[in-house]
Amino acid sequence: MRWHADAVPGALVDGEFVPDWLAAADAPWLRELLLEAAAFDGRPFAALRDRWRQHEVPPRAGARWPWVLAELRAALLPRRGAAASAVRAAVFAAVAGGASRAAALAAGAAVGRCAVAAVEAALFADLGDQRCVAWPAGWDVDAVRRAVNARWARVLLATANAAELELGGSSRAVLKTAWLHGAHFRVRAVDADVARLEWLPAPGDARPGRRLAAVLGVLPWARRFLLRASVRWRGMRCALVLSNLDALAVGAAPAEFDSGVERAFAAALVRECGGWELRREPVPLPIGERLAFPDFALVRGAEVWWVELAGLRQRSALAGKLDVLARVERYVLVLPQEKCPVDCLGHARVVGYRRGKLDSAAARVAGIVAMQHGAARLHARDAERELDSLAPAP
Numbered sequence: 001m002r003w004h005a006d007a008v009p010g011a012l013v014d015g016e017f018v019p020d021w022l023a024a025a026d027a028p029w030l031r032e033l034l035l036e037a038a039a040f041d042g043r044p045f046a047a048l049r050d051r052w053r054q055h056e057v058p059p060r061a062g063a064r065w066p067w068v069l070a071e072l073r074a075a076l077l078p079r080r081g082a083a084a085s086a087v088r089a090a091v092f093a094a095v096a097g098g099a100s101r102a103a104a105l106a107a108g109a110a111v112g113r114c115a116v117a118a119v120e121a122a123l124f125a126d127l128g129d130q131r132c133v134a135w136p137a138g139w140d141v142d143a144v145r146r147a148v149n150a151r152w153a154r155v156l157l158a159t160a161n162a163a164e165l166e167l168g169g170s171s172r173a174v175l176k177t178a179w180l181h182g183a184h185f186r187v188r189a190v191d192a193d194v195a196r197l198e199w200l201p202a203p204g205d206a207r208p209g210r211r212l213a214a215v216l217g218v219l220p221w222a223r224r225f226l227l228r229a230s231v232r233w234r235g236m237r238c239a240l241v242l243s244n245l246d247a248l249a250v251g252a253a254p255a256e257f258d259s260g261v262e263r264a265f266a267a268a269l270v271r272e273c274g275g276w277e278l279r280r281e282p283v284p285l286p287i288g289e290r291l292a293f294p295d296f297a298l299v300r301g302a303e304v305w306w307v308e309l310a311g312l313r314q315r316s317a318l319a320g321k322l323d324v325l326a327r328v329e330r331y332v333l334v335l336p337q338e339k340c341p342v343d344c345l346g347h348a349r350v351v352g353y354r355r356g357k358l359d360s361a362a363a364r365v366a367g368i369v370a371m372q373h374g375a376a377r378l379h380a381r382d383a384e385r386e387l388d389s390l391a392p393a394p
Contacts, residue, residue, distance in 0.1 A: 217251025
């Protein structure tokens with residue numbers, strides 16, 4: 001079926017569109033549907049499709065029935081294999097060259113490294129509904145429920161023209177994913193536990209809601225989230241509210257590290273920064289209306305130092321990183337030496353690194369932190385002595 005926001009089943013309630021979410025009460029008919037589909041594992045999907053066409057729609061399913069079937073089809077059908085395409089190409093090329101039927105099949109068998117008898121049966125087995133059902137691991141009633149609910153949310157968010165987001169815990173993965181997809185959030189307020197953000201489409205973007213929808217899979221990784229978006233449904237603008245209380249599909253867990261270089265640098269920081277706790281991907285820092293994403297935080301008591309390891313794949317990003325460096329006093333920027341201008345490397349809190357020599361870069365970071373930490377302690381001690389000298393004699 002065609003994924004279209006107007007086809008999402010639901011109702012308007014005081015200006016808010018509430019989808020007819022699949023819930024725990026839908027488990028009986030979903031379970032029956034899955035058990036039936038599982039019996040077709042390894043058989044052509046066309047047979048299962050024909051069975052569905054004969055199926056009486058469960059009363060509880062209603063308008064949600066075609067969405068569930070479409071989600072099941074997407075999950076049960078494997079992607080086209082390159083091997084089958086190569087076999088088909090070899091057979092057709094042999095026929096076009098005047099080869100006999102037997103010779104053409106033999107050519108396909110040679111390419112596919114299979115028996116000649118298997119070539120004819122598999123010639124179109126990777127196309128359309130002739131593909132065989134492949135039951136996905138971990139696919140159960142709850143997975144179907146969450147997948148369909150998330151499909152509705154993505155389709156609706158694709159029509160969004162404004163949104164507000166509250167995030168609590170693990171916000172970096174969400175906001176970084178949004179940034180990578182071009183969905184930029186502006187900071188409205190940040191406290192110790194919750195960030196309040198606003199999203200507006202970029203000027204000139206024809207379908208900006210798709211960028212917002214791309215964030216949906218990682219939103220559940222936040223301990224708490226509340227997304228309120230202005231979406232279009234059947235010609236009307238209405239609010240769509242999504243939260244961590246909704247049964248939505250959870251995307252793949254964010255990788256522990258973005259690269260091997262980052263992993264090695266983290267290990268070097270642990271060795272070099274004794275007495276400091278290393279935290280990976282701390283809470284983003286508000287810089288005006290935008291956010292900075294340090295990779296690490298070095299924490300000792302109430303004191304925090306932020307460390308960003310930047311690859312500078314885009315040289316244009318350097319200006320923004322230097323702006324963060326100027327605005328945040330306890331921020332250290334670690335840059336590839338070969339890509340960093342000489343004048344930047346002269347900055348007191350910029351560290352150049354070379355691949356394979358991350359220990360020396362981590363040692364320099366430790367030195368910067370230790371020096372500033374020591375200076376702060378001396379300043380505090382001097383201030384304390386000055387206060388003592390001003391105190392009246394007993």
